[in-house]
Amino acid sequence: MTSEWLKRDGAVVENPGDEVAWHYGDPLREQRRLAGEGAVVDRGDRRILTVTGAERLTWLHSLTTQHLTALEAGRGTELLVLSPNGHVEHHANVFDDGETTWLDTEAADGDGLRGYLERMRFFTPVEIADVTADWALVTYTGDDSLTEPDRLPVPEAKFAAGTLPPRPSVIYHGESTTSGGFRRRTDQLGIATVDMLVPRVESASVPERSGLPVSGRWAFDVLRIPAERPVVGVDTDHRTIPHEAAALLACAVHLDKGCYRGQETVARVHHLGKPPRRLVSLHLDGSEEHPPAVGADVKAGPRTAGRVGTAGRHYEDGMVALALLRRNVADDPETVYDVEGSRARR
Incomplete structure (x- = not known):
């Protein structure tokens, strides 16, 4: 409506x-x-x-x-x-x-x-x-x-x-x-x-x-x-x-509550392992006028490291984006990414 x-x-x-x-x-x-x-x-x-x-x-x-x-x-x-x-x-x-x-x-x-x-x-x-x-x-x-x-x-x-x-x-x-x-x-x-x-x-x-x-x-x-x-x-x-x-x-998520669908995965990841990916915010260098599209690839070197979600121009920080990245890549603060021709960092 x-x-x-x-x-x-x-x-x-x-x-x-x-x-x-x-x-x-x-x-x-x-x-x-x-x-x-x-x-x-x-x-x-x-x-x-x-x-x-x-x-x-x-x-x-x-x-x-x-x-x-x-x-x-x-x-x-x-x-x-x-x-x-x-x-x-x-x-x-x-x-x-x-x-x-x-x-x-x-x-x-x-x-x-x-x-x-x-x-x-x-x-x-x-x-x-x-x-x-x-x-x-x-x-x-x-x-x-x-x-x-x-x-x-x-x-x-x-x-x-x-x-x-x-x-x-x-x-x-x-x-x-x-x-x-x-x-x-x-x-x-x-x-x-x-x-x-x-x-x-x-x-x-x-x-x-x-x-x-x-x-x-x-x-x-x-x-x-x-x-x-x-x-x-x-x-x-x-x-x-x-x-x-x-x-x-x-x-x-309440982590000490059981008996709901998917709870076993939540408990197992929290207690025994780490999630395969992380949602992080990225700062793009602004070399592209328009923000990347939802779903655009984020590359670390020649390999695809994840995907972009919401992106846009921040009034202070310039071009920014949320990205869902492989955890081993996202955990390295020095990694430089490529997003549709723009360089990006955490």
């Missing part, structure tokens, strides 16, 4: 049919505002799912990587759904208001996540709904009025069972709003970052009501790169396991 935000002056889409603006005419300035005094971003293309029923958290706890049975009302977190072999299939951000668990995920993954949840419902008394037509997500920066996230440290290998508290690995503090939506502080851009769920009919008026300038998706995505925050399906592939993306492991 096309956002009313696209009617704003200067709104530009990256591809025909996109639902949110790529930028509003000055993407570097939009980044600077988002990282500095604050700005608001339309993320209305995200899919919004709800899970209701008294057993919703226990049920989601049994299916996902996150410890959810102790998630309090007014709090959020993240979760992953893994394949039987431990590969990342779905990712969602979470908020529970005491009656409903809200899940927001990438537009391309909404049908997949909903379908999986529907198939796994069996006789559990929960209801799953796609409410994207009625609700929209916006994200803004520059507001630290909510308590910052509460993160558990990632434990060392072969830690003793029972040493991690039985609670989500990250707790995002938030609150329900009078409109029926919520606010949730995630700091996912490495600065005070707040997601707000609002009725879709009210979404386009958020900038005026908040007094914040608008920034496009370009600014938001480029600021994810130095924070090494991946988008599943863009910065990951069908072979990605949680340990390959440190932010996913830290925020969406």
Whole structure:
């Protein structure tokens, strides 16, 4: 569904049919505002799912990587759904208001996540709904009025069972709003970052009501790169396991929780081995005007070392990219890479 935000002056889409603006005419300035005094971003293309029923958290706890049975009302977190072999299939951000668990995920993954949840419902008394037509997500920066996230440290290998508290690995503090939506502080851009769920009919008026300038998706995505925050399906592939993306492991996986699909792989890699690849941020030399495409090869000498995910021009650091690289290559800080003709380093 096309956002009313696209009617704003200067709104530009990256591809025909996109639902949110790529930028509003000055993407570097939009980044600077988002990282500095604050700005608001339309993320209305995200899919919004709800899970209701008294057993919703226990049920989601049994299916996902996150410890959810102790998630309090007014709090959020993240979760992953893994394949039987431990590969990342779905990712969602979470908020529970005491009656409903809200899940927001990438537009391309909404049908997949909903379908999986529907198939796994069996006789559990929960209801799953796609409410994207009625609700929209916006994200803004520059507001630290909510308590910052509460993160558990990632434990060392072969830690003793029972040493991690039985609670989500990250707790995002938030609150329900009078409109029926919520606010949730995630700091996912490495600065005070707040997601707000609002009725879709009210979404386009958020900038005026908040007094914040608008920034496009370009600014938001480029600021994810130095924070090494991946988008599943863009910065990951069908072979990605949680340990390959440190932010996913830290925020969406409780390492002392068992009995979910793919848990054996998570435990084995954490206790006995190292992941075959690592998600890292790269600085490119800027010799190419345009950022590399998603999926572009990263070469170390004559050999392919990995692939590029999100890439773009940072307002301070120049051309940057997220890349999923072979671990033995990524661990060497002196390696110089070639990315579509540009030289790159960690």
